[in-house]
Amino acid sequence: MAAPSIEIKHFKEVREENNLTQAEFAKILGIKNSTADIERGRTKLSGKIVAELLSQFNINPLWVFGESGQKYLKVGHADVMPKVITLNPEEDSENILMVNQKAAAGYPHNVQDVEWYNQLPGFNLPLPEFRNASYRGFQVEGDSMLPNYSPGDWVMAKGIGSMQDVTNNRVYVVVMYDSVLIKKVQKLPDPSKILLLSFNEEYLPIEVKVTDIQELWQVNSKLTFNLDNPSQSGLFQQLQQSMEELKEELQAFKAHRKENS
Incomplete structure (x- = not known):
């Protein structure tokens, strides 16, 4: 058994x-x-x-799920840490799940549903920038973050444990209860609220309650593709293919090292 x-x-x-x-x-x-x-x-x-x-x-x-030594969370404080993570059994490491525009529509409502995450592709990036933390990829939708982030781009973001870990004026993926937003975050004198800012000046700032935030992911990099034919499915297939090629190269490298050790 x-x-x-x-x-x-x-x-x-x-x-x-x-x-x-x-x-x-x-x-x-x-x-x-x-x-x-x-x-x-x-x-x-x-x-x-x-x-x-x-x-x-x-x-x-x-x-x-064995991914944190902290057993209890303080009720009454905003819990913005990742609710679910997935592991790659072959690599014995955490997957970087990729949330495209279509999946983002259902993400807020399934943020704690372990089985729902199985539909999302997951990858491992063998880079030091993606170690010792939970990372997730989100696809940019709309033009509110132009010119820094274009529609169809992907942002790679690190999970944040609490609002105390938020750095003022950094870009975050903000998972609300009804939407997923990519915005610059600005703290306010009232700690129960934050301001969400767009790079595109046509969009007004949004003031939200911290308790209305389910997860916060700090953006630390982005993936940009050729947008001559900006179909969502095409971009996602390119990303998936690139990730698979990177994974194959890493496995070949490990096999070569083992043979020569």
Whole structure:
């Protein structure tokens, strides 16, 4: 019998620490009957259940999946850290998921749904700039960030743990509850609010409540392609092909080093 996964171990740990039976735990989390099937590995841990662990017990979603040593999150403070990360079992490292314009429309509503992320392509970049943090790629939509970011460009961004980690006037991917925005962030005297700015002066600043933000990703690089034929699918296929070629080159390099070691 296979050993239980880290998320199942942590799930059971929360129940036992709170001295709850499987039936009692299930009732709190909105699960029918019992949590027995989850603890036996027969039923997957859904995004909804992970969200309930956060809501009911202040459990950090990243801790559940073994990607953070911080077990609890402070309720009442804005939690803007990534809600879900995925791992590449072959490389034993975290994937960089790519969120194109179409996927971005559903991203805010599925931000804690582990299974939903399986539809997104994931890559590994063997570069020092993409180590020791969670990274995600987002495709730029619209012209509000011209001339710095054009429609169809991709931004690569690092997950932010809290508003204290935000650097004033840097560009961020701001995941609201109804939209995904790429904006320059400016802090305000009132810490409960921030200002979102566009590079395109035709767009007015947007003031938002920090509690209305689900995730924040700090942009640190971008990918730009030939826009002579700017179809969304074409750009995404180019990106996917480039990433696959890079992955193949890395694997060949590793194999060569192994042969000569």
